[in-house]
Amino acid sequence: MSTATLRQGSLQLIDAAKIRSRGALYVAEARIRIMMKWIVIIIGIAIANPVLYLISVGIGLGGLIDKSVGAVGVDGVKYLTFLAPALLAQAAIQGTMDETVYPTIEGFKWHKTFYSMNSTPLSGAQISIGVFLAAFFRTVYTVLLYFGVMWAFGALESPHAWLAIPTSIFAGASFGALMQAIAARLEDENFFFVVLGRFIMMPLFLFSGTFFPLTSMPFFLQWIGWVSPLWHATELGRYLTYGHAISSTMMWVHFLVLLTMLVSGVILSARIFTKRLAK
Amino acid sequence: MSESLISARGLTKKFGDFTAVNGIDFDVTKGESFGLLGPNGAGKSTVMRMVGATSQRNAGDLTILGKDPEKNGPQIRAHLGVVPQQDNLDMQLSVTENLYIYGRYFGLPRKFVKGKIEELLSFAQLEEKRDAKVESLSGGMKRRLTIARALVSEPEILMLDEPTTGLDPQARHILWDRLFRLKEQGVTLVITTHFMDEAEQLCDRLIVMDRGNIMAEGSPASLIKDYSTKEVLEVRFGSDRNQEVADKLRTMCDRIEELPDRVLMYTDDGESLLEKIYASGLHPKTSLVRRSSLEDVFLRLTGRTLIE
Numbered sequence: 003m004s005t006a007t008l009r010q011g012s013l014q015l016i017d018a019a020k021i022r023s024r025g026a027l028y029v030a031e032a033r034i035r036i037m038m039k040w041i042v043i044i045i046g047i048a049i050a051n052p053v054l055y056l057i058s059v060g061i062g063l064g065g066l067i068d069k070s071v072g073a074v075g076v077d078g079v080k081y082l083t084f085l086a087p088a089l090l091a092q093a094a095i096q097g098t099m100d101e102t103v104y105p106t107i108e109g110f111k112w113h114k115t116f117y118s119m120n121s122t123p124l125s126g127a128q129i130s131i132g133v134f135l136a137a138f139f140r141t142v143y144t145v146l147l148y149f150g151v152m153w154a155f156g157a158l159e160s161p162h163a164w165l166a167i168p169t170s171i172f173a174g175a176s177f178g179a180l181m182q183a184i185a186a187r188l189e190d191e192n193f194f195f196v197v198l199g200r201f202i203m204m205p206l207f208l209f210s211g212t213f214f215p216l217t218s219m220p221f222f223l224q225w226i227g228w229v230s231p232l233w234h235a236t237e238l239g240r241y242l243t244y245g246h247a248i249s250s251t252m253m254w255v256h257f258l259v260l261l262t263m264l265v266s267g268v269i270l271s272a273r274i275f276t277k278r279l280a281k
Numbered sequence: 282m283s284e285s286l287i288s289a290r291g292l293t294k295k296f297g298d299f300t301a302v303n304g305i306d307f308d309v310t311k312g313e314s315f316g317l318l319g320p321n322g323a324g325k326s327t328v329m330r331m332v333g334a335t336s337q338r339n340a341g342d343l344t345i346l347g348k349d350p351e352k353n354g355p356q357i358r359a360h361l362g363v364v365p366q367q368d369n370l371d372m373q374l375s376v377t378e379n380l381y382i383y384g385r386y387f388g389l390p391r392k393f394v395k396g397k398i399e400e401l402l403s404f405a406q407l408e409e410k411r412d413a414k415v416e417s418l419s420g421g422m423k424r425r426l427t428i429a430r431a432l433v434s435e436p437e438i439l440m441l442d443e444p445t446t447g448l449d450p451q452a453r454h455i456l457w458d459r460l461f462r463l464k465e466q467g468v469t470l471v472i473t474t475h476f477m478d479e480a481e482q483l484c485d486r487l488i489v490m491d492r493g494n495i496m497a498e499g500s501p502a503s504l505i506k507d508y509s510t511k512e513v514l515e516v517r518f519g520s521d522r523n524q525e526v527a528d529k530l531r532t533m534c535d536r537i538e539e540l541p542d543r544v545l546m547y548t549d550d551g552e553s554l555l556e557k558i559y560a561s562g563l564h565p566k567t568s569l570v571r572r573s574s575l576e577d578v579f580l581r582l583t584g585r586t587l588i589e
Binding site: 009015029031113115118123226 | 354359370371383433467
C-alpha cells in the first residue's frame with residue numbers, strides 16, 4: 003500500500019481558462035479513444051460498403067445503363083461517374099450519424115456518461131461539440147477510405163473527382179449535427195430507430211437523386227430531395243467533379259442549405275444538451 | 282470559526298408541482314465530513330446535484346467555494362469530486378482509461394494524470410484490474426473506481442451519493458476504510474446515505490432529511506442524545522400480540538415505537554426495564570438491549586423507519 007503522495011489540491015492543479023477554451027477537444031479525445039475500440043469494425047464497414055455498392059450498382063447496373071444509353075451517358079457521363087459523388091456523400095452521412103446519434107443516446111440514457119462529464123468543469127455545450135467533433139473525425143476518414151476504394155475500382159474518371167470529398171464531408175457534418183440535436187431530445191429511442199431507418203434514412207438514400215436525376219421522379223416526390231442534405235451535396239459534388247449543369251444560384255442554395263443545417267444543428271444540439279443536463 | 286465551503290439558505294428545488302427540496306439551510310466547513318441522512322426520496326440526491334453545480338435551484342441562495350453555481354458552474358465543478366448514486370463509468374473503456382479520460386476532462390496534463398492513475402489504482406485496490414474492461418468488474422470494484430475517478434483532480438470537496446448502496450458487507454468496509462483515509466488527509470466529504478451505521482462511521486455532522494425538509498442537525502452522538510435515549514429495548518411478542526401488549530408497555534418507559542414485527546422501548550437502562558416487564562407478568566418471545574442509533578432518531582423525528 004503506497005502512502006498517499008503529497009496533495010497539491012485542485013486549486014493548485016486546475017487551469018479553468020484552459021478548460022474553457024479546450025473542453026470540447028477533451029470530449030472529442032475521449033470519444034475518439036472509444037471509437038478506436040471499434041476501429042476494425044469501422045474500417046471494415048467503411049471498405050465493405052463501397053466495395054459492395056460499386057460492384058452491384060456501379061459495375062453491374064452501371065454496365066447495363068451505359069450500354070443502353072450509349073455515348074450520351076447519364077447526365078453526360080458514365081453511370082459510375084454520375085453515381086460516385088452520391089455514394090460518397092451517403093457514406094459520410096451514415097458514418098457521422100452513427101457517431102452522433104448512438105453516443106448521444108448512450109450519454110444521456112444507456113450509460114449516462116454525459117452526466118459524469120458534466121460533473122467535471124465541462125459544460126453541456128462543450129460535451130455536445132466534442133461529440134460532434136469526434137463524429138466529424140470519423141466522417142473524414144470514412145470518406146477518405148471510401149474514396150480510396152473508388153479509386154481502386156477505377157470509378158473516378160474525372161480529374162476533379164476528389165472535389166466530392168469536401169462536399170461529402172459537408173453533407174455528413176450537416177446531417178449529423180441535426181440528428182445529434184434530435185437524439186439529444188429523445189426519451190424513448192426505440193420508436194425513433196424504427197422511424198429513422200425506415201422512414202428517414204431509406205427514402206433519403208433512394209429519393210435524393212442518388213441513382214437517377216431528381217428531376218426524373220414525379221414532382222410530388224421531389225421535395226424529399228429538396229430537404230435532403232444528400233441531394234444538395236450530390237448536386238454540388240456532381241458539379242465539381244464532372245461539370246454537371248447547375249445555375250450559380252442553385253449552387254448557392256445547395257451550399258446555404260447545408261450550412262444552415264450544420265450551424266443550426268450544432269447550436270440547437272448545444273442548447274438541448276445544456277438544458278437536459280441541468281434538469 | 283472555520284471556513285465555510287458550502288452554504289445553503291432557503292435552498293429549494295421543484296420538479297413541476299413536486300417540491301423535492303423545501304427551503305433548507307446548512308453549512309459545510311472545510312475538512313469536515315458532512316452527511317445527509319434520510320430515506321429514499323427525501324431529496325438528498327437533489328441537494329447533491331445542486332451542490333454539484335449541475336442542477337439549478339429554483340429559489341434560495343447557494344454558495345460553493347465562495348461562488349454561485351448558477352453563474353460559475355464550471356469553475357466550481359473544477360474543485361469537486363462527484364460520486365453519483367449510479368456509477369456512470371464508461372463501460373467500453375478499461376479501468377485505467379476511465380481514470381485517464383476523466384483526468385483529461387479537468388484539463389490536467391497527460392503526464393500528471395498518468396502518475397496519478399498509479400496512485401489511485403493502489404488506493405482503490407484495483408492494480409490487478411488495471412487493463413480490465415469496466416463491464417467485467419464487480420459492484421464493489423466499480424464503486425471504488427468511481428471514487429478513484431472522482432479523486433483524479435485532487436478535489437477540495439468529495440461528494441458521495443449513497444456510496445455503499447448495493448454492496449456486500451465486506452465491500453462496504455473496504456470502502457469505508459478508503460473514505461476514512463481521505464478524511465484523514467483533510468478532504469472535505471459530503472455524503473448521503475440511508476444507512477445509519479454508515480452515517481455514524483463516516484460523518485462528523487449530519488442533517489436528517491425527510492420529504493425535502495431538514496428534521497434535525499448535529500453530530501451523530503448529539504442527535505442520539507437529543508432525540509433518543511441511551512438504550513433501546515427491543516421486544517417481540519409475536520406479530521399478533523405486539524399490538525395487544527403495547528398499551529401496557531407504554532406505561533413502563535418514556536416512549537415506545539410499535540413496528541410490524543417488534544416493539545421498541547426507549548430507556549436509559551434496558552436491562553432493568555426488561556426485568557420490570559417480566560415482573561409485570563409479560564413474557565416476550567425474544568428481547569434485545571442495544572444502544573440507540575440514528576435509526577431511532579429518524580423514527581422519533583418522522584414516525585417512519587429509514588429502510589421501508
